[in-house]
Amino acid sequence: xxxxxxxxxxxxxxxDLRRALIDAARRLLESEGPTALSLRAVARxxxxxxxxxxxxxxxxxxxxxxxAHEGWDMLNAQxxxxxxxxxxxxxxxTGLGVSYVRFAQANPALYRVMYDASRDKEGxxxxxxxxxxxxxxxxxxxFVEGGADVTNEIDLELATNAAWCAAHGMxxxxxxxxxxxxxVALGGEEAFIRAxxxxxxxxxxxxxx
Amino acid sequence: xxxxxxxxxxxxxxxDLRRALIDAARRLLESEGPTALSLRAVARxxxxxxxxxxxxxxxxxxxxxxxAHEGWDMLNAQxxxxxxxxxxxxxxxTGLGVSYVRFAQANPALYRVMYDASRDKEGxxxxxxxxxxxxxxxxxxxFVEGGADVTNEIDLELATNAAWCAAHGMxxxxxxxxxxxxxVALGGEEAFIRAxxxxxxxxxxxxxx
DNA sequence: AAGATGATCTTTACGCCGTCCAGATTCAGA
DNA sequence: TCTGAATCTGGACGGCGTAAAGATCATCTT
Numbered sequence: 311x312x313x314x315x316x317x318x319x320x321x322x323x324x325x326d327l328r329r330a331l332i333d334a335a336r337r338l339l340e341s342e343g344p345t346a347l348s349l350r351a352v353a354r355x356x357x358x359x360x361x362x363x364x365x366x367x368x369x370x371x372x373x374x375x376x377x378a379h380e381g382w383d384m385l386n387a388q389x390x391x392x393x394x395x396x397x398x399x400x401x402x403x404t405g406l407g408v409s410y411v412r413f414a415q416a417n418p419a420l421y422r423v424m425y426d427a428s429r430d431k432e433g434x435x436x437x438x439x440x441x442x443x444x445x446x447x448x449x450x451x452x453f454v455e456g457g458a459d460v461t462n463e464i465d466l467e468l469a470t471n472a473a474w475c476a477a478h479g480m481x482x483x484x485x486x487x488x489x490x491x492x493x494v495a496l497g498g499e500e501a502f503i504r505a506x507x508x509x510x511x512x513x514x515x516x517x518x519x
Numbered sequence: 520x521x522x523x524x525x526x527x528x529x530x531x532x533x534x535d536l537r538r539a540l541i542d543a544a545r546r547l548l549e550s551e552g553p554t555a556l557s558l559r560a561v562a563r564x565x566x567x568x569x570x571x572x573x574x575x576x577x578x579x580x581x582x583x584x585x586x587a588h589e590g591w592d593m594l595n596a597q598x599x600x601x602x603x604x605x606x607x608x609x610x611x612x613t614g615l616g617v618s619y620v621r622f623a624q625a626n627p628a629l630y631r632v633m634y635d636a637s638r639d640k641e642g643x644x645x646x647x648x649x650x651x652x653x654x655x656x657x658x659x660x661x662f663v664e665g666g667a668d669v670t671n672e673i674d675l676e677l678a679t680n681a682a683w684c685a686a687h688g689m690x691x692x693x694x695x696x697x698x699x700x701x702x703v704a705l706g707g708e709e710a711f712i713r714a715x716x717x718x719x720x721x722x723x724x725x726x727x728x
Numbered sequence: 729a730a731g732a733t734g735a736t737c738t739t740t741a742c743g744c745c746g747t748c749c750a751g752a753t754t755c756a757g758a
Numbered sequence: 759t760c761t762g763a764a765t766c767t768g769g770a771c772g773g774c775g776t777a778a779a780g781a782t783c784a785t786c787t788t
Contacts, residue, residue: 324737348774359738361776366736370775425691433697464704471698472685472718479688482634488642489680495673509681511720533766557745568767570747575765579746 328366328376330356335377339419347423349373371427375435378427381420382438382445385413389445399456406449407477407507408500414481415499421481449473476510537575537585539565544586548628556632558582580636584644587636590629591647591654594622598654608665615658616686616716617709623690624708630690648683658682685719 324330334355338347349370350360367373392409396402414421428434439446450470458466480503483489493502533539543564547556558579559569576582601618605611623630637643648655659679667675689712692698702711 327736349776350774360774361739361778362737364776428695433695439697464701467698467701468705468714469718471692471701472715475688475692475715476681476685476719477688478691479684479686482687482691483680483684486637486642488648489676492673492676492680496677505677506681506684509678510685536765558747559745569745570749570768571766573747 324356324358324362327356327358327362331358331363331366331373332376332380335373336380336420339377339423344419344422344426347374347419374423374427377420378424379435379437381417381424382435384417384420385410385424386437386443386445386448388413389448390443393448393452399452402452403449403456403473404504404507406445406452407473408503410445410477411481411484411503412500415484418485425478446470446474476507480506533565533567533571536565536567536571539567540572540575540582541585541589544582545589545629548586548632553628553631553635556583556628583632583636586629587633588644588646590626590633591644593626593629594619594633595646595652595654595657597622598657599652602657602661608661611661612658612665612682613713613716615654615661616682617712619654619686620690620693620712621709624693627694634687655679655683685716689715 331352335347335352338351338355342351349363352373353360353363356362363373367376389406389409392405393402396405424438428438433439434446436444438444441447450466453466453469454460458469460466484499484503489502493499496502496505540561544556544561547560547564551560558572561582562569562572565571572582576585598615598618601614602611605614633647637647642648643655645653647653650656659675662675662678663669667678669675693708693712698711702708705711705714
């Protein structure tokens with residue numbers, strides 16, 4: 311109730327409108343889906359005029375970038391946790407992949423925004439695949455810990471990229487209902503995810519291929 | 520010039536406006552990208568009033584469905600050709616994967632529409648993964664020809680699904696420029712695609728795993 | 729303490745969008 | 759030939775992203 315319609319005791323100057331707008335956007339994303347996420351609706355949700363966001367973001371795209379950034383931070387943290395909680399390298403790699411896909415499944419609208427914001431740009435944002443605690447580096451480092459040949463950097467990046475492709479492709483496919491019978495047959499979503507990764511054999515490099 | 524502005528000798532009743540609208544949409548998709556694909560722009564391109572499309576499509580979504588359908592037909596045909604041109608099972612599987620990714624790379628806007636049209640639906644359209652000459656069945660059949668255990672249908676579908684995830688993930692990633700150095704290092708896009716599939720080991724089932 | 733400066737927010741407006749409705753035009757069958 | 763149905767136009771409605779101009783307020787200078 312504190313955030314839902316923050317236009318109650320509205321002083322003319324909002325305390326931290328930038329923060330409030332991002333929160334409003336994420337709230338709308340959860341409740342109404344990505345298509346309902348208009349700049350005007352976000353301003354409305356934050357209890358502010360349609361033009362107010364322009365004092366904090368260059369345009370709608372920049373607001374979405376900010377939302378996407380928080381999404382990547384969440385994903386990075388969730389994957390780091392999954393890796394930390396696993397013991398063997400195999401479990402770490404499996405855990406990383408599973409937690410990636412589950413994140414996408416748990417936050418489908420946010421996941422969509424994360425990639426849509428990167429489209430028409432040169433690539434994924436740095437905090438997703440360049441910085442030290444990024445999800446991409448997390449996977450690559452785990453390959454190294456698993457005994458990947460560090461001298462062959464091309465092959466290492468290729469393997470990481472391949473794993474990323476597999477996880478992303480799966481993240482997108484799992485939202486379609488046409489494979490539900492496989493989930494049922496395997497006894498649950500996580501089993502389905504693990505089985506698919508098994509088929510993709512993204513752990514080959516860690517097995518000393 | 521015949522299609523570009525078909526409003527020259529416009530009889531009041533367009534010959535086949537449905538066909539003309541789909542063509543106009545695909546032309547706009549090529550030239551302006553997916554974001555510029557508004558119903559009004561399509562009507563404009565076809566030389567017709569903004570409301571005319573509603574006599575042939577329920578709404579904008581149905582027009583996009585029709586465009587997507589043609590995209591799937593193109594992809595199915597291209598993959599069938601790739602499979603037919605290869606000799607060994609290995610080559611057929613590789614060729615299927617490569618042709619899928621290359622299609623997405625050659626028609627990025629169309630590829631986007633193909634999946635966007637399926638979102639908020641139950642899954643991919645039947646002609647993409649159910650009918651006999653669909654891309655999905657093409658891959659599954661090739662696994663069978665390669666000696667996959669036909670009695671274990673779950674595993675067969677799982678493998679096909681896994682390959683599909685890998686190809687789709689790759690199709691989406693390849694449009695980002697952040698892996699360009701890998702393409703260069705490997706000496707071309709196709710080599711990059713092949714190397715990534717190699718890492719994903721989607722041929723394991725055909726190798727008798 | 730007073731006033732100025734600049735940041736923040738509102739109001740208004742423009743053009744584009746998807747969609748609906750009433751009317752005009754044309755085609756097809758009786 | 760007449761009639762009804764199919765097709766297309768013109769205009770309208772509300773929602774969108776965004777820009778410009780004015781209102782309000784916080785802060786800094788003197």
